[in-house]
Amino acid sequence: MRLFEIILLITLTLLPFFWRRLALRFSVKYLLIGLVTVVILQLVLEGYRWQLLPAYVLAVILAIRIYTADVSKVFKISVLSVLRFVLFPLLLIPAWILPAVLPVFDLPEPRGAYAVGTDTVYVNTNRDEPITADPNDTRKLVLKIWYPADSIAADIKRDTYLDPVSRAGFATKYGLPASTLNYLDYVKTYAYPKVAVAQGSFPVLLFSHGYGSKATGYYALLSEVASQGYIVINMNHTYESLGSAFPDGEAAYFNYAYQQQIAADQMQTITPIQEAFKGKLDFEQRHPIVRDAVQEYFENDIQNRWVVDMQSILDLLPEWNTEGFLKGSMRLDQLGVFGHSVGGGAAGKLALTDDRIKAGANLDGIQWGTKIDTVFQKPFLYLSADWPAEHEDLNSHIYSKKSTDYYYEAKILTTGHPNFMDIPFMIPMSSLTGSGSIDPELAMEITTKLVAGFFDRHLKDEENVNIEALPEIYKDLKLNVYEGTVE
Template identity: 25%
Template sequence: MKLIACTTALVLTAALGVTAAALPSTAAPATTASIRTEAAVSLPVPSGRLPVGLDRFELVDRSRTDPWVPASGSRRLMVSVWYPALPTPGEPAPYLTEAEAKGLVDFRQLPLDPKAIAGVRGVAKTGTPIRPALHRYPLVVLSPGFTLPVATLTSLAQDLASKGYVVAGIDHAYESSGTEFPDGTVKSCVACEVGEAEQVPPIRAADVSFVLDHLVGPKPGWRGSRWIDARRIGMAGHSIGGNSAADAMVADPRIDAGVNLDGTFFTPLPSTGVRKPFLLVGAPGTHTPGDEVDRSWDDSWNLLTGYRRWFVLPETGHLSFTDFAPLAKRFGLPADPEAPLDGDRTDEVTRALVTGFLDHHLRGLPSAPILDGADPRYPEAVRQTP
């Protein structure tokens, strides 16, 4: 499937095979003046007890030429690592740089001032000391939806970190509305214009392996690497990032569990199947068993030969599994009539599903009731049995 030119706010719809109703109503006739733009906009508070730190740095894979823009040279990535931290004073880290925020606002035609997006705050602080622990922390890799910065998974990332995970989010160059590098260059979505959807997951799988080498390889380069348990690694992704989680699991045996948040399997699972635990969480209308819009989950289900779960959250859409859900509410953006579930509630249920799954398979904790669709606290988590 061709990744169409990035010219409208609905590019993600066409590129990723979801209906227009799955996207927030960002094209509604609201003016910037009518939308909340003050800086005091915060993401949902993490549910864990630990403070969260954030390191953000560039990695250059000199063994590969960038697949989207070969003339640019080696493959460059920006990596954000959220981690359990010692409590320290100071302000939380910015959500995006102003250049990245402008790229997101322009690309999605949001009726917001880019400074308002850049001014969003989570709880993570940069440069804080890593919290020592008796046991090393499991690692979770995050890969965002196509055209989206990994910052749109910040709520999930900092929630996991607050519960004792190290979380590495990857901004894949030339695949988003804009990634700013330390030298000030901003790489926009060239892949939208020149790529095929089937190309993306294998490229991201290679990105993930390179990042894992940096974090837990023979010569790790991150300052907190000694606190990571290389025997306990999971990966989660939204949209095509979820497809990429499966590809990365197949390509790299270090990854022990995978999560796909509403992502089409553009690259099919291998005929030998995926024997490791895998979680599917999706929206109705596209990822309910038997849906005709996207048959890839039905086609892949029997190839998930290990522990597997499939959940649908009613009244959600494609971007409900990202920070768009709670932030749209906070900024006063028009609600999507096809995805009316409260943004904070969507975020809460998604985090509970992902954390319960990872706790069970990376930490060996008892299976949480939500994983069987039997937790009365989360009636929205509807387990599917194709």
């Protein structure tokens, strides 16, 4: 919570117990002026947000109580006073909980040598759109580009945290009004829209988000990577993210009906995997069961579709490097890909199948499909959350053949699946989000050090990057490095 939010809540918590004593020494007028001043300071300096509505109501009730009370009368316990003591916490508890659960949070400040610029690009691939029912629809994509920028003037406006369409999609997912997330206007980002790209040229990374998530809900991760000298193309897989906003005013939200359609009857694919892991089968006995299932599960088709999305963008990069705001800024011989969750698996598929990609990373995603029978021919990083022992570790089978080049297998202890997103900052209660108990900033610092270090070594060819030393710095990081194929 912010400073004046805390001051307001402490005032509302303590003043009901002490105002009568204070009124015997000071005029009631001064008590009211003090209370009103605290409320006004919070509203003016930090702004109204609905999470503080119980606090504002309490302030009004308390002000009326102080104004109408006869201080000269001896305070007596009555039914009315008992009710006040009972009812007051009913407002005071949500007054504390709501701004704590949904805070105006702080994003980590990027540590790289560059400031971070952003811009938005719209692409019509002219491919058929497989998700909607209209046969005339073509696959359109909205991309957020994160890039290194030179120093930023003090008067340059910062990027707003999450566009309105992404906010609306997130609110809809949890059955909330879109206005619920208006308080995100107060979140301070470290990205600056449409500023000039820094002098020089930079490697390019494609980033693919999680299924049904906020495509741009990775500010902490992508701001840091861009500040380290990378152009990051933030994919937004239409109808499979929470929201895409197009320039003609069209908004494309997550298609829940399509999800239900493609996910129907999938338990018959997953059940054999679950039974194989729960039983006493060893790795070799379990492997053929996993092999069959990972090629049939519906997320394999999602990842295949997302690979084609990314390939459509790869096809456009030579043109973008000759005109537009990225002109001459991209090193097209240094292309990489990374992603989270389903997007992490899609990143692995693209790295496996497209020779333009020189290195890839998967942040806690399962790579469905044929990788289980094949070997990466390039450097690859797999970074996992700290899943419980009973979790079905499909990637231990899928990635068993690893790579003919470097293969990095990493885990950050006490993390959960959302720790690679902004969610632990946005909702700092792991019991609600599934995040781990690790400090969110520490988890993000380890993630970005590992991801940026991996691409520094294998795209920028910086031989002095010592990724292997990171576990000595961060005790929560477990890392194994393999060079060459491991059968």
